[in-house]
Amino acid sequence: MTDISVFEEKESQVRSYCRKYPVVFDRAVNALLFDSEGNRYIDFLDAAGSMNYGHNNPEIKKAVLDYLSDDRIINALDMYTVAKAEFIETFNRDILAPRGLDYKTMFCGPTGTNAVEAAVKLARKNTGRTEIIAFGGAFHGMTLGALSLTTDRLSREGAGLPLTNVTHVPYDMTPGLDSIRYLRWVLGDDHSGTDKPAAIILETIQAEGGINVASVSWLKEVREICDEQGIIMIVDDIQVGNGRSGDFFSFERAGIVPDMVVLSKSISGFGMPMSILLIKPQLDIFRPAEHNGTFRGNQLSFVGGTAGIKFFVNHKLDKEVKRKAVIIESFIKEQIMPIDPRLEYRGIGFIWGIDMNNISPSLALKCVHKAFENGLICEVAGRNDGVLKLMPALTVEDSILEEGLEIVRKSIISALDE
Numbered sequence: 001m002t003d004i005s006v007f008e009e010k011e012s013q014v015r016s017y018c019r020k021y022p023v024v025f026d027r028a029v030n031a032l033l034f035d036s037e038g039n040r041y042i043d044f045l046d047a048a049g050s051m052n053y054g055h056n057n058p059e060i061k062k063a064v065l066d067y068l069s070d071d072r073i074i075n076a077l078d079m080y081t082v083a084k085a086e087f088i089e090t091f092n093r094d095i096l097a098p099r100g101l102d103y104k105t106m107f108c109g110p111t112g113t114n115a116v117e118a119a120v121k122l123a124r125k126n127t128g129r130t131e132i133i134a135f136g137g138a139f140h141g142m143t144l145g146a147l148s149l150t151t152d153r154l155s156r157e158g159a160g161l162p163l164t165n166v167t168h169v170p171y172d173m174t175p176g177l178d179s180i181r182y183l184r185w186v187l188g189d190d191h192s193g194t195d196k197p198a199a200i201i202l203e204t205i206q207a208e209g210g211i212n213v214a215s216v217s218w219l220k221e222v223r224e225i226c227d228e229q230g231i232i233m234i235v236d237d238i239q240v241g242n243g244r245s246g247d248f249f250s251f252e253r254a255g256i257v258p259d260m261v262v263l264s265k266s267i268s269g270f271g272m273p274m275s276i277l278l279i280k281p282q283l284d285i286f287r288p289a290e291h292n293g294t295f296r297g298n299q300l301s302f303v304g305g306t307a308g309i310k311f312f313v314n315h316k317l318d319k320e321v322k323r324k325a326v327i328i329e330s331f332i333k334e335q336i337m338p339i340d341p342r343l344e345y346r347g348i349g350f351i352w353g354i355d356m357n358n359i360s361p362s363l364a365l366k367c368v369h370k371a372f373e374n375g376l377i378c379e380v381a382g383r384n385d386g387v388l389k390l391m392p393a394l395t396v397e398d399s400i401l402e403e404g405l406e407i408v409r410k411s412i413i414s415a416l417d418e
């Protein structure tokens with residue numbers, strides 16, 4: 001099947017990524033995708049960070065296949081199961097305990113946005129306050145509560161009703177604005193016009209917002225402000241958790257402990273739907289069934305998630321990410337930046353952005369098209385969609401990583417030449 005007409009004729013026009021890569025994908029192995037005609041593509045999109053451990057990772061696949069072949073239970077709502085027990089035990093023993101973290105795990109509906117909804121609901125319930133502070137450039141999901149935190153205009157315009165009860169404050173390093181001073185003013189001045197919030201929610205690295213990496217000092221100050229004012233700090237680690245930043249949790253580099261953490265995307269290990277909210281025990285006050293949902297018990301996600309954690313730990317993936325991040329950054333600095341002095345880049349670990357806004361925002365999309373023609377899948381992000389976003393699987397082979405980066409370089413040159 002190679003024809004895309006069935007999608008164009010019968011699938012809703014809301015579809016998005018497929019428009020940039022108009023082929024029919026079929027197979028996927030680690031950091032490579034293959035279309036139905038067997039053409040090979042290097043994947044620097046990684047299903048938006050859902051496939052951190054590679055497509056069809058053999059160790060994780062084996063665990064999933066073994067589970068399936070034994071007639072084990074697949075959907076169990078939130079009933080107790082062996083698969084869920086193993087996930088909770090492995091996550092606590094191998095991830096939380098070694099980091100000195102003590103969280104209760106809440107299994108939410110299967111998408112990231114549902115866990116964000118749970119986080120803000122729970123923050124409001126704990127504090128009795130309604131307002132939330134989020135940051136310019138934030139992306140937290142598309143359901144109404146999460147959408148009120150999300151900032152990009154196109155997404156917000158889809159809401160169809162006012163998005164309320166959120167104050168947006170400039171993120172770290174917003175040009176010309178001192179984020180922490182502004183935040184302190186909003187919270188401290190009794191004439192700022194902003195009610196005290198239940199929570200401050202943030203991404204330590206804004207992914208959809210254009211690969212904006214918050215500084216350690218900024219993250220520590222936000223933590224301090226939350227402590228001083230009795231505000232709940234929520235870290236949305238949906239896209240940059242699970243090793244993407246070079247640590248399992250993206251906030252580890254700042255040495256802070258959020259009150260709640262949201263994880264999804266790669267937490268299921270194998271690209272299956274799953275999201276969790278980590279909650280400091282004293283905040284765990286939902287009544288039974290107060291945030292219910294049918295698909296909070298996808299056992300294949302638990303099995304994949306357990307195998308994914310074991311893979312992360314056994315292969316010391318955090319060290320691998322830090323090693324290979326140097327390859328990416330050196331290439332960008334030495335091979336891509338010299339192409340044009342107006343290019344800028346940002347990133348950490350395995351998430352990098354090349355900002356083209358100083359040349360022309362539309363250049364980034366042109367590069368995506370050129371890269372696709374040259375056999376590489378990547379995406380745009382940020383203001384005006386002007387940032388080329390590079391996000392390979394953490395398991396990508398060095399040679400494929402270098403081949404992909406070379407395609408990025410060539411694509412920028414040919415897009416600039418047009």
Ligand SMILES: Cc1ncc(COP(=O)(O)O)c(C=O)c1O
Pocket residue numbers: 048110111112113114116139140141142203207208236237238239240264265
């Ligand atoms: C940081 C962040 N939060 C929330 C979401 C929403 O997750 P989902 O698309 O699974 O609802 C995303 C998705 O890209 C994200 O990157």
